[in-house]
Amino acid sequence: MQASVLFVCLGNICRSPMAEAVMRHLLKEASLDAQVTVDSAGTGDWHLGHPPHEGTRQELDAHGISYEGMRARLFRAEDAAEFSYIVCMDSKNEADVKELIGAASSPQTKVFKFMDLLPERGTPDVPDPYYTGNFDYVYELVKEGCERLVERIRSDLQ
Numbered sequence: 202m203q204a205s206v207l208f209v210c211l212g213n214i215c216r217s218p219m220a221e222a223v224m225r226h227l228l229k230e231a232s233l234d235a236q237v238t239v240d241s242a243g244t245g246d247w248h249l250g251h252p253p254h255e256g257t258r259q260e261l262d263a264h265g266i267s268y269e270g271m272r273a274r275l276f277r278a279e280d281a282a283e284f285s286y287i288v289c290m291d292s293k294n295e296a297d298v299k300e301l302i303g304a305a306s307s308p309q310t311k312v313f314k315f316m317d318l319l320p321e322r323g324t325p326d327v328p329d330p331y332y333t334g335n336f337d338y339v340y341e342l343v344k345e346g347c348e349r350l351v352e353r354i355r356s357d358l359q
C-alpha cells in the first residue's frame with residue numbers, strides 16, 4: 202500500500218517545507234520512503250518558486266536534513282484527490298484548505314491540523330516563525346509531530 206502526505210502553511214517557505222524535509226528524513230530512517238511520498242504547499246502566492254526561508258534552511262542544516270530542490274508552490278483543490286493526508290500547520294490554513302477543496306474532497310483524504318498530532322502540547326497551531334523568528338521552537342514541534350505521523354501512517358498501512 203502507498204500513502205502520501207501534503208503539509209500546508211501560508212507562504213510555503215517556513216513551516217510546511219520544514220515539515221516536508223523532516224518527514225522525508227524520518228520516513229527514510231524508518232524504511233518507509235518507498236511507500237510514502239511527501240510534498241508541501243502554501244495558500245498564499247507571495248513566494249512561488251522560492252526555496253525555503255533562511256531560518257528554515259539553517260534549522261535543517263543544523264540537523265543534517267536535506268531540502269534540496271524544494272520550491273514553494275500553491276495549494277490547489279486537486280491536491281485533495283492526490284494526497285491521503287493533508288496536514289495544515291495552523292487553524293487558518295485548515296479553514297482555507299477546506300474552503301478551497303469544497304466539493305473536490307474525497308473520502309480517502311484526511312485533512313487535519315499538525316498540532317492534532319501533539320494534543321498534550323495543548324496548542325492549536327504551529328506558530329509562524331516568519332513573524333515570531335523562533336525557528337528553533339518550530340523545529341522542535343515539527344520533529345515531534347512528524348515522529349507521531351510516521352507511526353500513524355505505519356499503523357494505517359498495516
Ligand code: 4NP
Nearest residue numbers: 210211212213214215216331
Ligand atoms: P509560512 O510563513 O506560512 O510558515 O511559510 C510565512 C511566510 C511568508 C509570509 C507569511 C507567512 N508572507 O506573508 O510572505
